[in-house]
Amino acid sequence: MTTNPLVEIKDLNFSYDERAILKGINMTMPRGKVIAIMGGSGCGKTTLLRLIGGVVAPSSGYVKVDNQIVHELSRNKLFSLRRKMSMLFQFGALFTDLSVFDNVAFQMREHTDLPESVIRDLVFMKLHAVGLRGAHNLMPAELSGGMARRVALARSIALDPMLVMYDEPFAGLDPISLSVIGNLIRRLTDALGMTSILVTHDVHQSLKIVDYVYFISEGVIAAEGTPSEVRESVSPFVHQFIHSEVDGPVPFHYPAEKYATDLNLENRIA
Amino acid sequence: MQRAKMDLWVGLFVIAGIGALLILALQVGNLGTYSEDKSYTLVGNFENIGGLKIRSPVKSAGVVVGRVMDIQFSAKTFDAVVTMNIDDRYQFPKDTFASILTSGLLGAQYVGLAAGGDEGMLKSGDKIMKTNSALVLEEMIGQFLFDKASEDDEGDSDKF
Amino acid sequence: MPRRIVIGIRGIGHRVIDSVWRLGYAARFFSLILLKSGTSMRRFGLIIRELYFTGVLTMVIILVSGLFVGMVLGLQGYETLQKFGAETAVGTLVALSLVRELGPVVAGLLFASRAGSAITAEIGLMKATEQLEAMGMMAVDPIARVVAPRFWAGVISMPLLAAMFSAMGVFGGYLVAVVLIGVDEGSFWSQMQSVVDFRFDIVNGIIKTCVFGVAITAIAVFEGYNAPPTAEGVSGATTRTVVTSALVILGLDFVLTSFMFRGVG
Numbered sequence: 286m287t288t289n290p291l292v293e294i295k296d297l298n299f300s301y302d303e304r305a306i307l308k309g310i311n312m313t314m315p316r317g318k319v320i321a322i323m324g325g326s327g328c329g330k331t332t333l334l335r336l337i338g339g340v341v342a343p344s345s346g347y348v349k350v351d352n353q354i355v356h357e358l359s360r361n362k363l364f365s366l367r368r369k370m371s372m373l374f375q376f377g378a379l380f381t382d383l384s385v386f387d388n389v390a391f392q393m394r395e396h397t398d399l400p401e402s403v404i405r406d407l408v409f410m411k412l413h414a415v416g417l418r419g420a421h422n423l424m425p426a427e428l429s430g431g432m433a434r435r436v437a438l439a440r441s442i443a444l445d446p447m448l449v450m451y452d453e454p455f456a457g458l459d460p461i462s463l464s465v466i467g468n469l470i471r472r473l474t475d476a477l478g479m480t481s482i483l484v485t486h487d488v489h490q491s492l493k494i495v496d497y498v499y500f501i502s503e504g505v506i507a508a509e510g511t512p513s514e515v516r517e518s519v520s521p522f523v524h525q526f527i528h529s530e531v532d533g534p535v536p537f538h539y540p541a542e543k544y545a546t547d548l549n550l551e552n553r554i555a
Numbered sequence: 556m557q558r559a560k561m562d563l564w565v566g567l568f569v570i571a572g573i574g575a576l577l578i579l580a581l582q583v584g585n586l587g588t589y590s591e592d593k594s595y596t597l598v599g600n601f602e603n604i605g606g607l608k609i610r611s612p613v614k615s616a617g618v619v620v621g622r623v624m625d626i627q628f629s630a631k632t633f634d635a636v637v638t639m640n641i642d643d644r645y646q647f648p649k650d651t652f653a654s655i656l657t658s659g660l661l662g663a664q665y666v667g668l669a670a671g672g673d674e675g676m677l678k679s680g681d682k683i684m685k686t687n688s689a690l691v692l693e694e695m696i697g698q699f700l701f702d703k704a705s706e707d708d709e710g711d712s713d714k715f
Numbered sequence: 716m717p718r719r720i721v722i723g724i725r726g727i728g729h730r731v732i733d734s735v736w737r738l739g740y741a742a743r744f745f746s747l748i749l750l751k752s753g754t755s756m757r758r759f760g761l762i763i764r765e766l767y768f769t770g771v772l773t774m775v776i777i778l779v780s781g782l783f784v785g786m787v788l789g790l791q792g793y794e795t796l797q798k799f800g801a802e803t804a805v806g807t808l809v810a811l812s813l814v815r816e817l818g819p820v821v822a823g824l825l826f827a828s829r830a831g832s833a834i835t836a837e838i839g840l841m842k843a844t845e846q847l848e849a850m851g852m853m854a855v856d857p858i859a860r861v862v863a864p865r866f867w868a869g870v871i872s873m874p875l876l877a878a879m880f881s882a883m884g885v886f887g888g889y890l891v892a893v894v895l896i897g898v899d900e901g902s903f904w905s906q907m908q909s910v911v912d913f914r915f916d917i918v919n920g921i922i923k924t925c926v927f928g929v930a931i932t933a934i935a936v937f938e939g940y941n942a943p944p945t946a947e948g949v950s951g952a953t954t955r956t957v958v959t960s961a962l963v964i965l966g967l968d969f970v971l972t973s974f975m976f977r978g979v980g
Binding site: 564 | 763913
Binding site: 364371376378381391395 | 837840845846849850851852855856860
């Protein structure tokens with residue numbers, strides 16, 4: 286096992302339509318850890334995952350996964366790298382035309398020549414790990430939000446990846462499903478020796494399970510540290526974020542004209 | 556949807572589609588009665604083909620024996636060269652007479668073959684020597700008026 | 716005033732550049748489908764599944780419409796032809812109209828609104844729910860796995876469906892003219908067979924349906940794959956599939972007809 290980090294991000298810039306979304310991000314993500322990337326809505330967290338997965342290319346800087354610079358890989362090399370990582374999408378993104386079983390079996394059938402009996406055993410093992418072995422016959426439309434997320438989790442670990450990325454894994458879940466998913470992420474990361482990158486804005490659940498946290502605000506890393514460091518942080522942004530304060534460095538008001546000007550008060554008085 | 560059931564339906568679908576194609580070819584079209592590859596060509600020069608078109612039928616005694624394959628204008632003889640595909644089953648004598656006829660009063664025009672008495676038969680690529688042009692309405696009317704006029708002349712001469 | 720002219724010229728330029736770009740993009744997408752069809756050919760099961768959805772499920776509407784169109788043709792044709800005492804030619808009229816024009820065109824329009832819109836909606840929804848991106852992240856190419864099988868299934872189904880439409884239409888014409896009205900059965904079929912030519916009428920009709928099949932499914936998968944990933948985006952793309960397909964079918968039909976039946980009576 287090499288000691289160098291699994292994911293290394295260096296001076297990463299990304300703009301979309303001349304709008305800078307990420308400005309000079311540096312991150313290192315060691316193997317076997319759960320790392321959270323937090324920040325307000327629309328701060329470019331999901332874009333960061335897409336950059337790691339090679340879906341989009343950076344404007345400058347690079348993302349290195351397993352010592353390979355992602356955006357410089359040829360299509361075939363990128364696809365073989367992607368076989369070793371997987372992504373859990375916000376709402377699961379289960380294939381609606383396939384059953385739960387076929388969803389989990391999808392990558393095994395696409396990428397391996399395993400006989401159907403072996404695939405069957407493997408799928409049941411993965412489904413058992415997320416507690417949904419009994420649901421293998423259901424279609425995605427018949428699952429609750431939390432169950433769909435668990436099936437998607439089982440699908441993302443189908444080929445025992447070295448890296449799993451989670452895009453808002455806690456969004457729209459009830460408190461019970463939320464802790465179930467949180468625990469699963471931690472347990473599976475430890476049991477399978479993989480690395481997990483969590484993009485989320487659920488502070489309390491993620492601080493319970495992660496090893497390291499990055500806060501992104503307006504395209505730059507606002508703060509970073511272990512959960513206990515973050516809780517003690519004096520940074521006003523982190524403080525506002527963790528304690529869910531309404532106003533602070535992240536203002537309540539969208540930048541606007543003076544209120545009085547918009548209501549045309551000044552003219553009336555004059 | 557179970558895999559086997561789906562396969563069955565798709566199989567039925569493909570069979571029905573190919574069946575429909577066969578029906579079109581055999582029952583609606585003329586594939587069953589006439590095939591192009593078992594045929595030979597004859598050529599005929601006509602002074603005027605009238606409304607004859609490519610694919611017009613070639614009939615003998617009212618039976619379709621072939622089709623017009625090509626119509627060209629010859630710059631040497633200043634007439635129309637009509638190439639016909641004739642079914643292999645039918646052979647015609649060398650002195651066969653080809654004329655362009657009209658089916659019914661307003662019907663489409665076709666080539667009519669009237670067999671002669673020669674012993675030798677026409678072979679593929681041969682030229683039909685005796686041809687008769689299409690009747691063109693203007694010429695017919697002109698002919699009719701001319702006849703009428705000469706008739707009147709005769710009547711006049713009777714008077715006097 | 717000159718300023719307005721400049722703005723107008725700029726608008727024209729913008730539109731031209733935009734449409735050339737879109738055309739190039741569509742051409743690139745189309746060639747990607749062809750390039751990546753190897754996967755779906757090797758795994759024919761994928762195409763069979765799509766054949767069920769595009770072919771089998773469209774069959775009912777095609778058969779019923781074909782029957783009615785044929786019956787109406789028989790009725791109208793008889794009404795007109797019997798004035799000239801040529802009612803036995805009703806078989807010819809029904810068969811020629813169906814095989815040359817109505818079969819390919821009407822079947823194409825029905826196929827676009829039934830199967831084409833379904834393909835667009837399905838692919839668009841898969842995109843909106845991130846299924847396509849998820850597939851890409853699993854190192855499975857969505858064009859090879861999702862788009863190409865649907866494309867080929869559409870291309871295979873369309874000629875078969877159009878043939879069923881025409882055959883059913885001829886049967887409908889037979890029902891009305893021979894069974895209902897009492898036109899002589901022998902001359903109904905023999906007149907039809909003496910005029911309808913296999914090479915010129917039927918083969919040309921089949922070529923038309925193949926071209927329409929390629930056009931409709933290409934439009935359908937393109938619109939679905941490039942639909943904006945929202946509910947309005949998908950519904951708009953579905954509408955565009957039907958409208959564009961209808962226009963393309965009618966336009967292509969005119970072009971093909973003028974090439975195929977040139978100089979032929």
